[in-house]
Amino acid sequence: MIGALRDLGRRGLFMFDPETAHGMSIAALKSGLVPACRINADPRLRQTVAGLEFANPLGMAAGYDKNAEVPEALLKLGFGFTEIGTVTPKPQSGNPRPRIFRLVEDEGVINRLGFNNEGHEAVFRRLQPIRAKGIIGVNIGANKDSADRIADYVAGIRRFYSVARYFTANISSPNTPGLRDLQARESLAALLSAVLTAREEEAAKAGKKIPVFLKIAPDLTEEGMDDIAAEVLAQALDGLIVSNTTLSRDGLRDQVQAKETGGLSGRPLFEKSTVVLAKMRRRVGVALPIIGVGGVSSAATALEKIKAGADLVQLYSCMVYEGPGLPGRIVTGLSELLDRERVGSIRELRDSRLDHWARRNV
Numbered sequence: 245m246i247g248a249l250r251d252l253g254r255r256g257l258f259m260f261d262p263e264t265a266h267g268m269s270i271a272a273l274k275s276g277l278v279p280a281c282r283i284n285a286d287p288r289l290r291q292t293v294a295g296l297e298f299a300n301p302l303g304m305a306a307g308y309d310k311n312a313e314v315p316e317a318l319l320k321l322g323f324g325f326t327e328i329g330t331v332t333p334k335p336q337s338g339n340p341r342p343r344i345f346r347l348v349e350d351e352g353v354i355n356r357l358g359f360n361n362e363g364h365e366a367v368f369r370r371l372q373p374i375r376a377k378g379i380i381g382v383n384i385g386a387n388k389d390s391a392d393r394i395a396d397y398v399a400g401i402r403r404f405y406s407v408a409r410y411f412t413a414n415i416s417s418p419n420t421p422g423l424r425d426l427q428a429r430e431s432l433a434a435l436l437s438a439v440l441t442a443r444e445e446e447a448a449k450a451g452k453k454i455p456v457f458l459k460i461a462p463d464l465t466e467e468g469m470d471d472i473a474a475e476v477l478a479q480a481l482d483g484l485i486v487s488n489t490t491l492s493r494d495g496l497r498d499q500v501q502a503k504e505t506g507g508l509s510g511r512p513l514f515e516k517s518t519v520v521l522a523k524m525r526r527r528v529g530v531a532l533p534i535i536g537v538g539g540v541s542s543a544a545t546a547l548e549k550i551k552a553g554a555d556l557v558q559l560y561s562c563m564v565y566e567g568p569g570l571p572g573r574i575v576t577g578l579s580e581l582l583d584r585e586r587v588g589s590i591r592e593l594r595d596s597r598l599d600h601w602a603r604r605n606v
Contacts, residue, residue, distance in 0.1 A: 257269070258346070258348075261342060261344075262342075262344035262345065262346055262353070262564075263341060263342070263343070263344050266308075266344070269568075270309070270313055270314055273313075273314040273317040273318065273568075274313060274314055274317065276317075278317070278321070278568050280320035280321070281320065281321050281322040281569070281571065281572035283300075283322050283572055283575050283576060284579075285299065286300070286575075286578075286579045286582075288579065288582050288587070288588060288589050288590055289301060289324075289575070289578060289579065289582075289590055291555065291556070291589075291590070291591055293483070293533045293555045293556055294410065294455035294457075294482045294483050294533045295453070295455060296325075296379055296409060296410065296455065298324045298325060298379065298556060299324045299378070300322075300323075300324035300575050300578070301324060301546070301550065301554075301555070301556045301557055301578070301590060302322070302323055302324050302540075302546060302556075302557055302558075302559070302571055302574055302575055302578075303323055303324060303325040303326060303327060303379075303381075303535070303556060303557070303558040303559075304318050304323050304325075304326040304327060304558065304559070304560060304571070305327060305537050305558035305559060305560040306327040306328065306329045306330055306381075306383035306412060306414065306459075306560075307330070307355075307357075307560050308560050308563075309326065309328045310328065310329060310330065310331070310360065310361045310362075311328070311331075311361055311362045311366065311367055311370070312328040312329075312331075312367045312370040312371050312380075313370065315328055315371075315374065315380045316374060316378075319377075319378035319380075321568055321569075321571045321572060322571035322572035322574075322575045323378070323571050324378065324379070324556075324575075325378055325379035325380070325381065325409075325556070326378065326379075326380055326381070327380075327381040327382070327383050327412060327558065328367065328371070328380060328381070328382055328383065329361065329367075329382055329383030329384060329385070329412070329414070330359050330361065330383045330384065330385040330414045330417065331361050331363070331364060331367045331382065331383065331384055331385065331400065331404075332359050332361055332363060332364070332384075332385050332386060332387045332390075332396060332400075333363060333364050333386075333387060333390075333396050333399045333400070333403075334363050334364075334387050335361065335362050335363035335366065336358075336359060336360060336361065336363075336387055336388060337360055338357045338358035338359060338360025338361075338419075339356050339357060339358035339360075339419060343355060343356045343357050343358070343506070344357065345501045345504045345506075346501070346564065347496060347497075347498040347501045347502065347508075347510070347512070348498070348565075349497040349498045350496050350497050350498055350510070350511060350512050351510050351511040351512075351541070351562065351565045352496070352498075352508055352509065352510035352511055352512040352513070352561065353508070353509050353510050353561040353564060354501060354502075354504045354505075354506045354507065354508050354509075355419070355489070355506050355507055355509070356418075356419045356504070356505055356506030356507070357419060357506075358388065358417075358419045358420060359385050359386075359387075359388065359417065359419070359420055364399065364400065364403045364404075367382075367404075368403055368404060368407065371404070371407040371408075372406075372407055374407070379409040379410070380407075380408070380409055381408060381409055381410040381411065381412055381457075382400070382404045382407070382408040382410075382411055382412070383411075383412040383414050383459070384396075384397055384400030384401070384404070384411060384412065384413060384414065385397070385400075385414045385417070385420070385423075386420070386423065388420050388421070393423075393426065394434060394435050394438050394439075395438075397413050397435060397438070397439050398438050398439060398442045401439055401442040401443055401446060401456075402442055402446060405443075405446040405450060405454060406450065408454055409454070410454060410455040410456070410457060410482070411439075411443075411454060411455070411456045411457065412456075412457045412458070412459050412485055413435065413436075413439055413456065413457070413458050413459065414459045414488070415427055415432070415435065415458065415459065415460070416459050416460050416461035416487065416488035417488060417489070417507065418461070418463075418488070418489060418491050418506065418507045419506060419507060424461055424463075427460060427461065427464070427468065427471075427472060428471070429471035429472075429474070429475055432471070432472065432475045433475050433478075433479070436458070436475060436476070436479040436481060437479065439456060440456060440479055440480070440481070443456055455482035455483060455533075456481060456482050456483075457481070457482060457483040457484060457485050457533075457535065458472075458476060458481055458483075458484055458485065459484075459485040459486075459487075459488055460472055460484060460485070460486055460487055460488065460520075460524075461487055461488050461489075461490070462486070462487035462488065462489075462490045462492075462513065462516045462517045462520045462538065462606075463490055463491050463492065464520060464606065465606070466523075466606070469520070469523055469524060469527060470527065472524070473524060473527035473528050476528060476532070477528060477529075477532070481532075482533065483532060483533035483534060483535065483555075484524060484528065484532065484533075484534045484535070485534075485535040485537060485558070486517060486520055486521040486524055486534060486535070486536060486537065486538075486554075487513075487516075487517045487520050487521070487537060487538055488507065488537075489506070489507025489508055489509045489513065490507060490508050490509075490513055490516055490517070491507065491508070492508065492516060493508065495512065496508075496512060509538065509539075509560065509561040510539060510541075510561035510562055510564070510565070511539050511541055511562065512539070513538040513539045513561075514538055514539025514540070514541075514545060515539070515604075516538070516606065517536070517537060517538025517539060518536065518538065518539075518548065518549060518552050518601050519601055519602075519604045519605070519606055520606060521534060521536045521549065521552050521553050521554055521601070522552040522553050522598050522600075522601035522602035522604075523601075523602050523606070524553070525552070525553030525554075525595065525598060525602070526553075526598065526602045530595070533555045533556070534553055534554050534555055534556075535554060535555065535556045535557065535558055536549035536550070536552065536553070536554030536556070536557045536558070537557065537558040537559070537560075539562065540557050540558070540559040540562060540574070541559070541562035541565075541566060541570075542573075542574060542577065543573070543574045543575075543576075543577025543578045543580070543581055544577070544581070546559075546574050546577075546578060547578060547581050547590075547593065548597070550590060550593055550594050551593055551594070551595070551596045551597035551598070552595075552597055552598060552600075552601040552602075553594065553595055553598050553601075553602075554594070555591075555594065559571075559574075578590065
């Protein structure tokens, strides 16, 4: 019965273009039409990561709630945390429409949105009054026409320091020209130095230290991963998010939509992003927190990310196909998998399949 309702809801939304359907889902969450998920708290899923207490390891990735319209409603779906953004200092409309494409046969999505958002001030006004029990992260980026992109990231740290539980510096979107160049070692060193200096200055004023994560692309060479790992460790960053969308179109069934430019996410991203996750875990060691993203569609895929080296996981695109009940099903399913594994904490399974994934080619 639940599966039939899910399929019916999906067919209804799929009658509309993807961006319109996305707006409708935000409106439904705002209105309270989407019921909250009641999950029995499982202490085996709790973790402390980067100094933050997570009730469960599943989060909503950035990109869905760009303007912080529904963070509390998302947490009520069963997520242990949610990430708003990407937010840029100035509002920007992003790239021309259409700019989101469903690959239904592949259960994937291609987007070339281009950091469309309402800007720092509008998003800050929404976040300021929120007193959620859950964890809300702020994903920060640079305006497309910025004369100083590093300064845009610093501005994000300063503007949202009083409301963010953690920050993500997004330098890996393929839809802002030149943004991924910030992953090159010299540019990354300058970015991280500036962002972490701003964080230390704000921490001294606020009396609290907010963690900063770096979100990287899956389209990296082994040498590129070496450089990122070296800078992340040298700069004492708080963690990594692996990974953003991919430019690869390998193995897709839908060869018509595959011709669209932009970043690919959803099920087709799972293997590539998990390989990069494991390879980065190998490079950065056991202590640095990593959030795994890409193709998480079930409790099994979420746990596989953890076994490949992730402390936490995030999803977004797979909810397009699985509906708003997905986070609740995953969290419940994780508890069932822990029963089978006979472990006292999900942390015990981290890295248990690291070698399996890390030895694969990107």
